[in-house]
Amino acid sequence: MDRTQRIVSARIGRVFIYALLIFTALLYLAPLYVMIVTSLKDIEEIRSGNLLLFPLKPSLYAWQKAWSSACTGSECDGLAPFFWNSLRIVVPAVAISTFIGSINGYVFSKWQFKGSNYLFGALLLGCFIPFQVILLPMAKLLAVLGLANTVTGLVLVHIIYGIAFTTLFFRNYYIGIPTELVNAAKLDGAGFIKIYKLIFLPLSKPIFVVTIIWQFTQIWNDFLFGVVYSGSGTQPITVALNNLVNTSVGGKEYNVDMAAAIIAALPTLLVYFFAGKYFIKGLTAGAVKG
Amino acid sequence: MKSALQQLLPKLVLAPTTLILVVCVYGFIGWTALLSFTKSRMMPQWDFIGLDQYIKLFDNPRWMVALENLGAFCFFFILICLLLGVVLAIFLDQKIRSEGALRTIYLYPMAVSFIVTGTAWKWILNPGLGIEKLIREIGFQSFEFRWLIDSEMAIYTIVIAAVWQSSGFVMAIFLAGLRGVDESLINAAEIDGAPHYKIYTRVVLPILRPVFFSAIVILLHIAIKSFDLVQSLTGGGPGYSSDMPANFMYTHAFNRAQMGLGAASAMVMLFGILAVIVPYLYSELREKNG
Known part of the structure; x- marks a missing residue:
């Protein structure tokens, strides 16, 4: 293998490494992202859209409800x-x-x-x-x-x-x-x-x-x-x-x-x-x- | 007088811990062991019936499913975590820019409780609205992904969520291991003209054998104890198809008034853990002393 070939293949190797690392990082982040965007959507939007879509009209309704009025069994005082x-x-x-x-x-x-x-x-x-x-x-x-x-x-x-x-x-x-x-x-x-x-x-x-x-x-x-x-x-x-x-x-x-x-x-x-x-x-x- | 007190103080300090250890760890284990030889149901009672509960346990199809699930879970969970962990660690070790940020991303699921992980993945894997819908919208109209409600596949949803949560940790201990490898060994192999991947498979990974060993023991330990994730992701369902031993124990001891049977299952779990941990601790301690 001559020198330029070696440099080129090393380049390709590094690109591959970065691509894989970044791709995996995105996979690890995805659940958190899905949780956040889902929490900001209303139920209509959840049913019509998909996991990754950004909320069209973000609202804090779900957060409010989760914190203070969602039911956790018989009582409904949120978390x-x-x-x-x-x-x-x-x-x-x-x-x-x-x-x-x-x-x-x-x-x-x-x-x-x-x-x-x-x-x-x-x-x-x-x-x-x-x-x-x-x-x-x-x-x-x-x-x-x-x-x-x-x-x-x-x-x-x-x-x-x-x-x-x-x-x-x-x-x-x-x-x-x-x-x-x-x-x-x-x-x-x-x-x-x-x-x-x-x-x-x-x-x-x-x-x-x-x-x-x-x-x-x-x-x-x-x-x-x-x-x-x-x-x-x-x-x-x-x-x-x-x-x-x-x-x-x-x-x-x-x-x-x-x-x-x-x-x-x-x-x-x-x-x-x-x-x-x-x-x-x-x-x-x-x-x-x- | 004063020196006598000085002699006594260390022992005095350890007295509460010793008491706790004798009563709440070893005493309680003994109590559970005794209970497993009785026919206790709602309340402890001391009618000894020998090994009947253990015989009943291994005749119980639900327990056998739990054991099979544990086997499948251990195998895939450990295998995938190791593969991912090792690859990520090696790639991260290639003088990567913003290594710190990537590491932080791979590890953050570890900070979250299994209940949160279960809740998130229950939504992501939702048959109908979750990943299935996402892939269909991309263009694969007939894509189906319904493992959550498939009694054959439900256990693998637990594998997916558990890998997401724990693989970053495996990466972290391997990365720490890689940083400890003597660099001159790698340089020597490089001078010999060995290709990069061969340096890893022939030189570096063999050195890291103890790290593999620790990682497997830790992952096994996590696997045998897993309870929360099953409870929150599948609830053991559909039916009891994704139950694991810890969930079996909880259900029988606390919800089904089968205390004796629950105690027997707990003892089997204990022996399972001891079979893994005792040889490990023994070899670790011997290495340190020898």
Whole structure:
């Protein structure tokens, strides 16, 4: 192959690569685009047009209805109450599970004691269990505690089953902080709490961000715990969205379904677009463990 | 006195987590295991009937369909995610302009909940108004695409939606893997005059074997646990043709008052996950220590 030929074929190769990458990107974007344009159309236009057509007379009717008056089962108050439910579940559950994960990780990485490694192994396995295996007894426990069908009960469940992950995140991060630092601080007379507050906390900002984003996404997007442990009025937004889509009072309003889906997705999407770097770090840390 | 407290503090800090682990993870698994040996229906009751529930489970056509679906889902979901993920990662690794933006696009579905994904794809795949209509309007008048209401094909709609959601993630871990490959190896192969694609198939991909391994384990884990997507996209239908084990468990344990059977199915799921995860964790930990 002479030089010009080689350059030409390399050119063609690059064009092909770009074309494929851009085409795939459009495919990935298509569902979001379809959701947005559908949510802005009226039902007439949805029936006469097709998925990709731009709305001729865009309206926010579907958004209004999805937020405040669509039926999610027997009640018809839109997604708004459930949006706030999710927020009331997410904020305390994320804060508490992250905090516990941080001090747990601190112990597992720098204050190991006899058996602590086994304990960590046992905890690690807890990350992977299919939650179906704890659903029934947990329902019983919540009933005994008087927390069945409550927001508090859901917060508790999310904390309990979030700790394994948050601990893992912090432990893996803290293990990279030199132990000499801890030893030097000990020589200076600093104790367990002081070392955590003065050395580890100030160094932890990135891992806090990663963990908080991870937990926020997980808990906001949870459906399983939500559908099993919530009652009417305390459902998180994912459960309400599913009910909304499957409640058919009158004709099917696809525009309202799409607006509702975007509303349910918006918080985690915003977090992703503004803090994507940390989101990806969490994903890969959560996935490629050890 | 003070030093005794210092000795105790780490253990004290881990006490709540240990308690949770013993009760809410391992204790609950034991409770579910026991329940699976009883004939509990609406309420737990402790009449032990040996393996009857397991025998009933594997005699249940709905469970067998769920297992078959899981098999088909795992195969196609994992295969397509890997193919897409690897190709996108390799192409993105060719010093692509605006790589960051493309990456963001491939990964954003990961930030969205499966319920949102299900809702969106339920609309896109809508027989009559969705993709079918779009293709017909382009000019293929007799085009038919009705997998959502086809009991043979419904499970593959779940594959499509799940691939859309998870393949970006596979891309991300492969891209991270590619960036870690020693560049001198690639340069050496280039000097030897190996064509570009051969460098990948002969040199780079073999190095990335552990990444393949992790990706498969993670995708399997996602697949075995999948519940939300089925619930929101097909509801397990038509009939129960697109049910998966997690949906079977939920339906029987919580809607059909078949607690014992539900518990048995949960235990089978647990063993399925353990069969995948334990060897993986074992080899990961051994690699780290060895």
